[in-house]
Amino acid sequence: xxxxxxxxxxxxxxxxxxxxxxxxxxxxxxxxxxxxxxxxxxxxxxxxxxxxxxxxxxxxxxxxxxxxxxxxxxxxxxxxxxxxxxxxxxxxxxxxxxxxxxxxxxxxxxxxxxxxxxxxxxxxxxxxxxxxxxxxxxxxxxxxxxxxxxxxxxxxxxxxxxxxxxxxxxxxxxxxxxxxxxxxxxxxxxxxxxxxxxxxxxxxxxxxxxxxxxxxxxxxxxxxxxxxxxxxxxxxxxxxxxxxxxxxxxxxxxxxxxxxxxxxxxxxxxxxxxxxxxxxxxxxxxxxxxxxxxxxxxxxxxxxxxxxxxxxxxxxxxxxxxxxxxxxxxxxxxxxxxxxxxxxxxxxxxxxxxxxxxxxxxxxxxxxxxxxxxxxxxxxxxxxxxxxxxxxxxxxxxxxxxxxxxxxxxxxxxxxxxxxxxxxxxxxxxxxxxxx
Amino acid sequence: xxxxxxxxxxxxxxxxxxxxxxxxxxxxxxxxxxxxxxxxxxxxxxxxxxxxxxxxxxxxxxxxxxxxxxxxxxxxxxxxxxxxxxxxxxxxxxxxxxxxxxxxxxxxxxxxxxxxxxxxxxxxxxxxxxxxxxxxxxxxxxxxxxxxxxxxxxxxxxxxxxxxxxxxxxxxxxxxxxxxxxxxxxxxxxxxxxxxxxxxxxxxxxxxxxxxxxxxxxxxxxxxxxxxxxxxxxxxxxxxxxxxx
Ligand SMILES: Cc1cc2nc3c(=O)[nH]c(=O)nc-3n(C[C@H](O)[C@H](O)[C@H](O)COP(=O)(O)OP(=O)(O)OC[C@H]3O[C@@H](n4cnc5c(N)ncnc54)[C@H](O)[C@@H]3O)c2cc1C
Ligand SMILES: NC(=O)c1ccc[n+]([C@@H]2O[C@H](COP(=O)([O-])OP(=O)(O)OC[C@H]3O[C@@H](n4cnc5c(N)ncnc54)[C@H](OP(=O)(O)O)[C@@H]3O)[C@@H](O)[C@H]2O)c1
Numbered sequence: 144x145x146x147x148x149x150x151x152x153x154x155x156x157x158x159x160x161x162x163x164x165x166x167x168x169x170x171x172x173x174x175x176x177x178x179x180x181x182x183x184x185x186x187x188x189x190x191x192x193x194x195x196x197x198x199x200x201x202x203x204x205x206x207x208x209x210x211x212x213x214x215x216x217x218x219x220x221x222x223x224x225x226x227x228x229x230x231x232x233x234x235x236x237x238x239x240x241x242x243x244x245x246x247x248x249x250x251x252x253x254x255x256x257x258x259x260x261x262x263x264x265x266x267x268x269x270x271x272x273x274x275x276x277x278x279x280x281x282x283x284x285x286x287x288x289x290x291x292x293x294x295x296x297x298x299x300x301x302x303x304x305x306x307x308x309x310x311x312x313x314x315x316x317x318x319x320x321x322x323x324x325x326x327x328x329x330x331x332x333x334x335x336x337x338x339x340x341x342x343x344x345x346x347x348x349x350x351x352x353x354x355x356x357x358x359x360x361x362x363x364x365x366x367x368x369x370x371x372x373x374x375x376x377x378x379x380x381x382x383x384x385x386x387x388x389x390x391x392x393x394x395x396x397x398x399x400x401x402x403x404x405x406x407x408x409x410x411x412x413x414x415x416x417x418x419x420x421x422x423x424x425x426x427x428x429x430x431x432x433x434x435x436x437x438x439x440x441x442x443x444x445x446x447x448x449x450x451x452x453x454x455x456x457x458x459x460x461x462x463x464x465x466x467x468x469x470x471x472x473x474x475x476x477x478x479x480x481x482x483x484x485x486x487x488x489x490x491x492x493x494x495x496x497x498x499x500x501x502x503x504x505x506x507x508x509x510x511x512x513x514x515x516x517x518x519x520x521x522x523x524x525x526x527x528x529x530x531x532x533x534x535x536x537x538x539x540x541x542x543x544x545x546x547x548x549x550x551x552x553x554x555x556x557x558x559x560x561x562x563x564x565x566x567x568x569x570x571x572x573x574x575x576x577x578x579x
Numbered sequence: 580x581x582x583x584x585x586x587x588x589x590x591x592x593x594x595x596x597x598x599x600x601x602x603x604x605x606x607x608x609x610x611x612x613x614x615x616x617x618x619x620x621x622x623x624x625x626x627x628x629x630x631x632x633x634x635x636x637x638x639x640x641x642x643x644x645x646x647x648x649x650x651x652x653x654x655x656x657x658x659x660x661x662x663x664x665x666x667x668x669x670x671x672x673x674x675x676x677x678x679x680x681x682x683x684x685x686x687x688x689x690x691x692x693x694x695x696x697x698x699x700x701x702x703x704x705x706x707x708x709x710x711x712x713x714x715x716x717x718x719x720x721x722x723x724x725x726x727x728x729x730x731x732x733x734x735x736x737x738x739x740x741x742x743x744x745x746x747x748x749x750x751x752x753x754x755x756x757x758x759x760x761x762x763x764x765x766x767x768x769x770x771x772x773x774x775x776x777x778x779x780x781x782x783x784x785x786x787x788x789x790x791x792x793x794x795x796x797x798x799x800x801x802x803x804x805x806x807x808x809x810x811x812x813x814x815x816x817x818x819x820x821x822x823x824x
Binding site: 146162164165166167203206207208209210220231 | 591615616619620622623626627766769773
């Protein structure tokens with residue numbers, strides 16, 4: 144069965160699928176096949192795949208266990224989606240402690256990739272808000288992991304890529320909000336330098352910051368973009384309206400030529416030009432602010448049958464401007480650039496996660512249609528620059544980095560390996576540890 | 580506020596229905612054979628806003644216990660307003676053809692236990708002169724098919740039973756809803772390849788809750804199955820018997 148794919152629809156994988164619906168489950172026996180939990184498949188590359196082996200499909204294990212409306216502490220099963228959580232908590236005046244750019248991910252996935260959001264500079268990663276979870280191992284052992292007890296397993300599982308066992312439930316703290324709205328300022332910037340200044344200036348007073356950057360523009364326009372910063376609207380705004388379900392679905396795979404370098408260039412130019420003045424202020428609902436892409440179901444099919452890549456890396460602040468400019472030059476020259484390139488600075492808050500991706504510095508995420516060899520070659524070139532700057536690539540988005548690069552960027556991987564459940568494995572892990 | 584009894588509450592479809600009722604702040608009573616699972620569902624329903632949730636453990640195949648458990652339930656929770664029957668099994672057709680014990684077990688669960696519970700519920704609601712009984716049968720009840728007539732026959736039995744009961748209870752103002760889901764993506768169909776006709780339990784649940792609210796007699800969920808089954812029923816047998824449905 145080929146039901147479980149990754150979001151980039153590359154690489155293709157075939158695996159036996161074992162649904163788990165109950166938290167008192169035992170890890171199903173998969174014979175001599177290795178297993179890997181699978182949430183909602185919103186990872187782009189192969190970290191949620193286990194080609195030729197087995198997957199535990201967790202999205203049916205999605206029940207709330209307890210919600211303390213006074214303290215904002217939520218406990219739920221690990222297959223629960225952020226989508227369903229928002230529907231419960233927003234009307235009661237709470238919000239997620241941090242959230243990625245889609246609400247269609249599970250709590251298990253949020254922990255296993257230790258996801259980050261637009262508030263990383265203030266709130267850190269999702270793992271920073273986890274108070275406890277239960278980890279079920281293939282030998283039937285259940286361990287309650289908290290920052291105080293079974294700390295090693297706690298740290299290994301946060302950002303642990305699903306390899307340390309099955310998280311059955313988790314408990315985490317929410318953020319109090321008065322309403323469902325965000326006060327947003329959009330500011331045009333003309334280059335990386337200005338972007339960095341805006342980030343610095345906004346780090347304290349603005350809870351959410353993120354920028355769209357034109358990765359096609361060359362020469363004087365290189366590095367131009369739109370900086371967006373937001374705060375939850377003041378308490379005088381009362382509406383706690385919950386988001387609606389997506390109404391549009393991409394029904395078929397678009398032909399490959401739809402996303403050629405011309406259409407990408409036009410998109411980027413129009414997007415930049417759309418905002419006419421330097422500053423724009425607005426009040427927007429949380430849904431379009433955090434999850435603009437969620438409006439279209441299965442939008443990943445727009446990239447056609449061959450699928451697409453996302454490339455996301457982080458580089459340290461020191462020398463960051465020059466490195467980022469070098470990278471933008473390579474991408475623009477390659478003419479493979481993407482529609483949605485997102486740039487943001489990460490803050491200093493340290494996650495408990497052993498293998499977590501975010502580090503203080505600048506992170507850039509870009510989509511690339513899969514054009515085969517030439518795209519892969521471009522990534523290798525980018526890796527070299529990122530590696531030289533002491534940066535790393537995000538496993539949740541990766542389908543191709545070399546074992547060598549991974550092991551240099553994540554030297555802690557060997558210590559981490561001690562905590563892997565002997566029955567668990569993934570396509571990603573085999574690729575970056577053995578190169579196969 | 581209504582008190583809603585769900586028989587076979589661990590079913591994926593039933594659980595989605597319970598979630599919708601919980602969101603409306605109703606009281607829920609769950610019957611099922613796995614108490615741990617019922618408690619997981621109970622926690623969830625409570626967080627989602629159910630006024631109260633009660634769990635009762637029962638193997639529904641033991642028909643002799645149905646009346647006693649209903650009595651015990653009513654004694655504990657008070658009057659029931661709506662009862663939904665949702666449990667079921669999907670036997671492997673081939674195994675059923677070869678092994679009578681397997682065939683009988685599935686006929687027992689899908690037909691006899693329905694007949695028993697429907698009767699117990701009818702006897703409870705009839706003198707009270709109000710209430711709703713909803714019984715989940717299936718589109719498979721509409722025509723015997725080569726690929727799963729053992730399941731289909733039991734569902735046809737349950738369906739006819741449900742319809743007959745509606746006649747019996749109409750004078751006393753008790754509504755009886757015959758619910759015929761099409762193909763739904765649940766553990767029951769986990770091993771099937773999922774085509775376009777498969778609906779999610781969530782979609783089906785909202786159709787069922789609506790049918791109950793509107794006092795429908797027969798509800799196909801999703802609604803387009805009414806048309807599909809109309810076409811399937813109208814295919815002449817001489818042709819139909821040669822198909823692989
Ligand atoms: C549009 C879009 C925007 C995104 N934006 C961001 C962003 O801003 N920041 C960010 O950090 N990420 C972002 N992502 C990536 C996404 O948040 C992560 O890949 C996330 O982990 C996906 O969660 P999932 O539930 O779909 O899990 P999957 O992708 O199915 O699995 C991810 C990992 O979690 C493991 N896992 C899942 N459930 C469990 C469990 N119960 N127990 C143990 N391990 C488990 C899997 O084994 C796998 O290793 C984005 C993705 C998309 C599609
Ligand atoms: N899925 C479909 O495509 C489809 C289509 C048409 C009609 N239906 C009908 O819809 C109803 C719900 O099915 P579903 O799809 O939600 O499947 P499901 O999730 O497999 O639910 C079936 C439930 O019935 C319970 N059950 C079976 N025998 C029982 C017994 N003796 N005592 C107590 N509980 C028992 C099972 O309990 P355990 O969990 O303890 O095993 C299970 O929870 C069934 O009547 C089914 O026939 C389904």
